[in-house]
Amino acid sequence: MQLNITIHQDTSAFDRLSKEWLTLLSHSEVNEIFMTPAYQATWWNTLKTGELLLYEIRLEGGQLIGIAPLFRSANQVAFVGCKDVSDYLDFIIHKDYLDLTYQAIASELQKLGSVSFSLCGLQQNSATLKQLPKLLHLNVDQVISQQAVCPQIVLPKTWEEYLQVLERKQRHELKRKWKKIEQVEKVSFECLTNPQQVSESVPHFIELHRQSSESKREFWDPYHQTFFEQLLPTLATQNQLKLFFLSVASHPKPIAAMLVFDYDNHYDLYNSGFNPEFGHLSPGQVLTSYTIKQAIEQERELYDFLRGDEIYKLRLGGQPQPIFDLEFEL
Template sequence: MGAREGATVGEASDESVVITEETTGSGFTALRHEWNALSRRANQTLPFQTWEWMWQWWKHMGDRHGLAILIARRRDRLVGVAPFTLRDAATPVRVRTLRFLGSEVTDELDFIGDGADARIVWRFLSESRRRWRWNLLDLWEFPSESPSVAAVEAWARSVLRRRCLAQLVDGLEVHLPSEYSKYWMGLTPRMRAKIRTSERRTQDRFGSLSLDVATSPRDVPAALKEYLRIQKARWEQEPTGLYHRLEYCDFLRDVSVALATRGLTRIFKLSGDGQTLGLALCFGTSGRTLSYGIATDPALRHLEIGFQLVNRVIRTEIARGQRVLDFLRGREQYKSRFGARPKQVVRLRVAESGLAGRLAAMLH
């Protein structure tokens, strides 16, 4: 490491913090309980930041990545985790990218621990450069309010003498009132009419409709199997999509079951006359439900099943006291019709100077 990449004022050392690395699957496994306990202490309750989510991503989708987890301990107590992964591009010049575990299929990733402690974030970044000599730092989708964003940008300016490219990724979320009647009356008359029409036409064909929720490790696998079947049918014209990748489907299957053991998985199934009409794959914590995906039977597109499915999900979640339905990334028009408000996450990228850095930025 050159002089510019040594300790700086911004990472003024907390000598009581020791940084170590974990690059083996067995070591990753051993972190499970400490990792989740740290997440709870730091109030990082999103399922995407749990050990289970990261482990299942690594297990199923990390085959072309190197494990590069950094661990911060203060007097043997875990105080921070940098859940990094490395990937080398097949180019004549070595191009190495450092990312978070779970990138590309996960919203709202971050360092695990007290993100307000910029010193630990600086230590993580400097240690990652020293140990693995990456050319591109590409960190996907921090929550916009995360203090880690400012810490990463400051580190890049001070240590690399480079500016981060900050890409704002749009999303939408619905703020839920305490009563469904208030939510319903807050929708536009046109939207209420659309939902009623969809339900009436669907009931004319299938009779009474029911909404079931799979939450237990016993019930989730069957519900997810149906969800994947319908998603594959919906995307059959796009054979290169995620739902046609076996490793992604295996990841969703196993992570949904793993999170169900912690009460974080909710798969909603709308049925009529014994037939599955649509499913919503959700994950959640106290107060917040994350809508990861909606699957509706493509043969029933004319019935607009998705509108009534989402409406029933919202009604169910209001009844159990949830305050936000987060549609995650993407600003599809249908989300706005449910009263969703804009939100943003931040993707930070910074490449080192020189040929390898420029090549890394071009490849990503």
């Protein structure tokens, strides 16, 4: 079957392909917010290095069946978005044309010559982990490595059902933390979804994230700050973002913040921060459990803590799901 392949190096391709891109995502086996044109364009415009290699793959009749969002920096080719701020990445392929599209992608990768490839953030059910090693004659044990885990909760119908899923000790701890903060302070929660309000609140979120730990403080170079300043209102415009704040009456500013992606009937906990002066009240864990409750009430199917095996994610019921990197040379 004849395919038409176009390689875009101009960032305007993200916008031009946007409508078809989103339709293709809805028909692909992997559909994550990190693979949407809005997210990828923002990443490329703020964190890019090298040259864009955005492959557009169509059937002869014109139907879009594949997008390979790659870039080349020096002698390495990687996914757009790889690696530090994007949890899940992959090729975007119509599930009815997997074999055909992977054959085309493998052929195009071979044309790039002697380069190394870093395809990061692949879910364990990704066809990329099976198809590319087979088509490129790679030794699976040598090219695939586990990068991290993403703990997830398959959400029940009610909050009470969720509490019963937790271990008895953790259920008691969670109730104790809620009781403690409510005894000491008058607590209020806020969820921002309006793009203008989100944009105005980005500095408050960054401030709380910085305060949380030394490593989080070091994260905020000018490039990452610009990325967040552009990404959050962009996703809010598409109703894909919720910015939560926890406040107490005794303090003029929020003491905890949580950035959640609301996409494809999932809540993805992308980032969070809290004021360490109030650490004894566990505001971070209280706010996290509040967002889980919100997800249940809004009938979401999954709560994804995203990358990292921090103990609080497991205590709140997260089941670790591995993600992998596929790295090789041709």
